[in-house]
Amino acid sequence: MEKFKELGISDTIIRALSDMGFEEPTPIQAQAIPTLLSGKDLVGQAQTGTGKTAAFGIPLLENIKTASGAIYGIILAPTRELAIQVAEEMNKLGQFSNINTLPIYGGQDIQRQIKALQRKPQIIVATPGRLMDHMERRTIKLTDVRMVVLDEADEMLNMGFIEDIEKILSATPDSRQTLLFSATMPRQIQNLAQKFLKEPALISVKAKEVTVPLIEQYYMELQDRQKFDVLCRLLDIQSPELAIVFGRTKRRVDELFEALKKRGYSAEGIHGDLTQPKRDAVIRQFREGTIDILVATDVAARGLDVSGVTHVYNFDIPQDPESYVHRVGRTGRAGQTGSAMTFVIPRELEHLRSIERLTKRKIVRMPVPTLSEAIEGQQRLAVEKLLNQIEEGNLESYRGRAEDLLAETDSVSLISAALKLLTKEPDTTPIKITEEAPLRSRSFGGRRKPPENRKGAPSGKPRYKSGGFKK
Structure with a gap:
């Protein structure tokens, strides 16, 4: 101190x-x-x-x-x-x-x-x-x-x-x-x-000091209809302790967290249309780890400070580079490492380049994971659970039954069965997520088009402007 x-x-x-x-x-x-x-x-x-x-x-x-x-x-x-x-x-x-x-x-x-x-x-x-x-x-x-x-x-x-x-x-x-x-x-x-x-x-x-090197930043190029299945595969492979999924609209957030719950994930959503008590309750659940996936719009998550967020998923690329910096800053806080993944439709690649220019950081392209990789990820997690249980000990009351099983069954088959029980097989049930139009490239370098008649944002000028304060 x-x-x-x-x-x-x-x-x-x-x-x-x-x-x-x-x-x-x-x-x-x-x-x-x-x-x-x-x-x-x-x-x-x-x-x-x-x-x-x-x-x-x-x-x-x-x-x-x-x-x-x-x-x-x-x-x-x-x-x-x-x-x-x-x-x-x-x-x-x-x-x-x-x-x-x-x-x-x-x-x-x-x-x-x-x-x-x-x-x-x-x-x-x-x-x-x-x-x-x-x-x-x-x-x-x-x-x-x-x-x-x-x-x-x-x-x-x-x-x-x-x-x-x-x-x-x-x-x-x-x-x-x-x-x-x-x-x-x-x-x-x-x-x-x-x-x-x-x-x-x-x-x-500056932004480059905010998006610290401890945050690993990636993107995947894919079609909108692929996003949900790919998100589920990533969740299965990476097994985040706490994750935030950002959607561009309230409808998107509602559809996403409901779809995730149908697939068996512990998820809730927040956006501006929810009552304040409901938002408070969801954020409290997320802080306490009762749910491990929070789906949110930018406005609902602004100022949200929850320690232990390991992964951020941009289901939709944000409409301006500054929002990207805000989103990925939800992870990698207090000196901890974090990972940020952004889904990009091919027509939105120019927006991604704008983000890279603002943050002065190359965002690494990652291939879309396969279903077999998701299964392998779940098996790896099952192995980790078994090894962690061995490290924790307190297994004496189970040893007698284990020895009886080993006398009747070979050890490889027995461990294989244990891994199968512990493995969450990826759910491939088709789920419909309403597709959203991709962001179009604009002369603002990918920034949000200003509204024509909105108080506080004159027509013809970008609402977001990077750079320093001029006296």
Whole structure:
């Protein structure tokens, strides 16, 4: 923890970091924490998975000196899931500081939130729309706010929250410290920073630092109708401990997780149409390992931070390179290895090249696995189960019966039968997944075409723009 101490962090926060299992700061934490403790505004260009919550959360907690009962800090997040995730991490960081963080988001009963606000939390993590509701009801007042954090500002822009953000910032004191974090820096985000931030420090953690070498990245070229059977074969061969399968649409997610369950896999799905309690329940099951395959859309999985995800499968290639970086960043976290596989229809290969250019990383082509390879993978897993059981021991009560069997049957036949019982034979029952049209190559280098009349995304300009912040 010495490197954290060198950043000027107090012992109570150091204790919390140690309890959470952190050993040393990530690059963005090492750069941002001293800057923010000095009181400067900051613009940080960083993806999820870089440790940016602690990068802004630690200085925010450090700056709260007294429990005055007023709201000291506001953190704005684009989705309910991210608001909950950030609030959970803030409460862990502040567990020995007597500082409370409350998530405020749509979909939860507002009266319940009003009661929670009466307990005087010092930090609010909110989605813009629900925060505006509380401001109009006068259940949240921003007159004493000393720090405002805009987390994933580009995503809030894409969701049409830019005007709400401007109203919220205008309701806070001019003396506040303002932090803006964004994976990309389109012109409107740059304009927002120029309008509301005072001589901000600029910090950038580029995509190539996010997609760390510990994540093995592959793609398979195949037709849409082949994808589901190939996914099942990969699951049989690779036997992931925890896996996330990304689909492009809500319909795709629904069809996929239902089809996986029919094939005998432990899977559930999340997307924006599910109720918040249902999404919370599914994510909790995934965290606890009750299910080992989570099927999700990009929006539903944004901000999702679950340790132990070993494999990510892009059933559909994402519509922009930045989303790819976000998806594969769900695995290989906290220094662990991970694997990402992307299914690509031949007409989508140019999108894949755009991803390679952005991430500065060659994605390796892998041949489509055969059914016999899937069977071999299951047999290999059965062998591992047997060997692991031998290592664990506690077999004494079975030895007598084993010796009786060996007296009647040869050992090879006996072990063959055990392997057969332990092997999950691949299910080849035909399952129909509705085909989706492939992404067409566009002049944006594979990026999403901007909507014509959407607030926060002017016609004729790409919604996603890589590159740094310009003062």
